[in-house]
Amino acid sequence: MRLRDKVAIVTGAGSGIGAAAAVAMAAEGARVLVADINEAGAKATVQRIEGARGQAIALTADVTRAADNQALVERATAAWGRLDVFFANAGVPQWKTDVEEVDEKTFDTIFDVNVKGVYLGAKYALPVMKRAGRGVFLITASTAAIRPRPGGQIYAASKGAVVTLAKALALEAAPHGVRVVAIAPVATHTPMLPTFMGKQQVDAEGLARYEQTVPLGRLNQPEDIAHAAVFLASDEAAMITGSVLEVDGGRCI
């Protein structure tokens, strides 16, 4: 059990990558606060964890709200007495489109969730971790931060912002024994995938177009990122901070 006795909060854990990470962390012994704006999704993830004899609590939270981030940290520490991992994973995609077609509301929403949401998670989680002298703050960035595709410029910029935020926070947290790491997945089979492709649903053309750009020849399953998150959250990654781990089958080479 690589996360035995640890307590983790995972945002966006009602679906896709966050759900897989919450399940994987619980399987490695962590008690997991499953947070999502989608209450039903969060509850479904908790059911999966409990079905495998793990421990989890569902909490409905909007990561763009300071009070909700504060409540996440307070609930986890009240329930389990500590906080070891905060996985700032919640995010929203961008419909594939040229910049002249992007309205301000779309820009604001993407930056609110993908950037402000991460800042607010750090604002409330890092002080608890710093006081304890241990902890790991993980962020789901994207290969879009490193190697964007055409038509996703605002999303790519939001993920670039959190890569830089991870590095800056890592410096701030390091003297306190706290690590901060960004994970950069390539396109992943989750409900978000068709939006990136500019499709209502993934079809053979979109899939082939994306897979051709990945040297290993396939896209991620959510579990590919979950495994990386478990490793980074564990003490096996004790010397990894400020890094961006590409989980991308070689896409960023």
Ligand SMILES: NC(=O)c1ccc[n+]([C@@H]2O[C@H](COP(=O)([O-])OP(=O)(O)OC[C@H]3O[C@@H](n4cnc5c(N)ncnc54)[C@H](O)[C@@H]3O)[C@@H](O)[C@H]2O)c1
């Ligand atoms: N799927 C991909 O191809 C891909 C690739 C690279 C990075 N990512 C990133 O991975 C992360 C997870 O996405 P996913 O692919 O699992 O998609 P997903 O749609 O399956 O999951 C995203 C979850 O975030 C939740 N969420 C959205 N806004 C929220 C808010 N304001 N507060 C709380 N929760 C909120 C949604 O309800 C959903 O459950 C995101 O940050 C995304 O940008 C995804």
